[in-house]
Amino acid sequence: MSALPPDLSAAIVASGYFPEFVEATLIPAIGDEEVVDSLVHHEATFDTNELRRHITVLVLTPTRFIVAHTDDGDQPGSHQALTTVESVSLRQIRSVALTQVAANPERFGRGRHGTTETWLVVNWGAVRRVEVEPATCGDPSCEADHGWTAQDLSDDLTVRMSAAADGPAAVGGLVRFASVVQRAAV
Incomplete structure (x- = not known):
């Protein structure tokens, strides 16, 4: 798979949270499977004096439930985003x-x-x-x-x-x- 379905890509872009990075982490996880359905949830929270952002992307394929979480990193002096992508068999x-x-x-x-x-x-x-x-x-x-x-x-x-x-x-x-x-x- 070289690109995400247009509706999933549009939802990730609309979140405004590093869409190119989020998409790049999802594409290899989905591979050549069909995306049956998906959901994007962007959440912003305030932590003392700073804004912390988080996006969760859920993807359902015919065989798997894929969960991707992207957060702001907490490396002092460096701006980062980290993504974890988990793939769960629907049987599990x-x-x-x-x-x-x-x-x-x-x-x-x-x-x-x-x-x-x-x-x-x-x-x-x-x-x-x-x-x-x-x-x-x-x-x-x-x-x-x-x-x-x-x-x-x-x-x-x-x-x-x-x-x-x-x-x-x-x-x-x-x-x-x-x-x-x-x-x-x-």
Whole structure:
């Protein structure tokens, strides 16, 4: 493959975040496979006195789920961008969860009332984390030791979009992409 599909390339260029570099890292990962669907999410965060940017590009092929993350580097005195591209066989995907949030659900679908936030969580077993915290009984005045609670979590990828930050079209795009991945990863 010498170039990305026009819609994927246009979305990467629209993000404005080193598009030539991002495309150059994706092309060899996709190879000669067909791009079934894709999603681009650009996220900017403020870290103390600086702006930090991050782009996630998700690509679905007939056999793989490709995840590319590009971030600003943190090398002192040098401006860098780093990309990691991970390729996951669709057979390895354990779960695909889509969470949708609706403000004013009683008016959902009427006027400007629709999905306001959405999360896509894809798990293929590469990352596991355990969150441990003190257990409580719910009584705010209780001073007894109730031990500990723990959660064993596996969430290799989480992408969150909101209508307020990313726009309603981006939220709809994440819902559409997640639905395609859910059907492909059975």
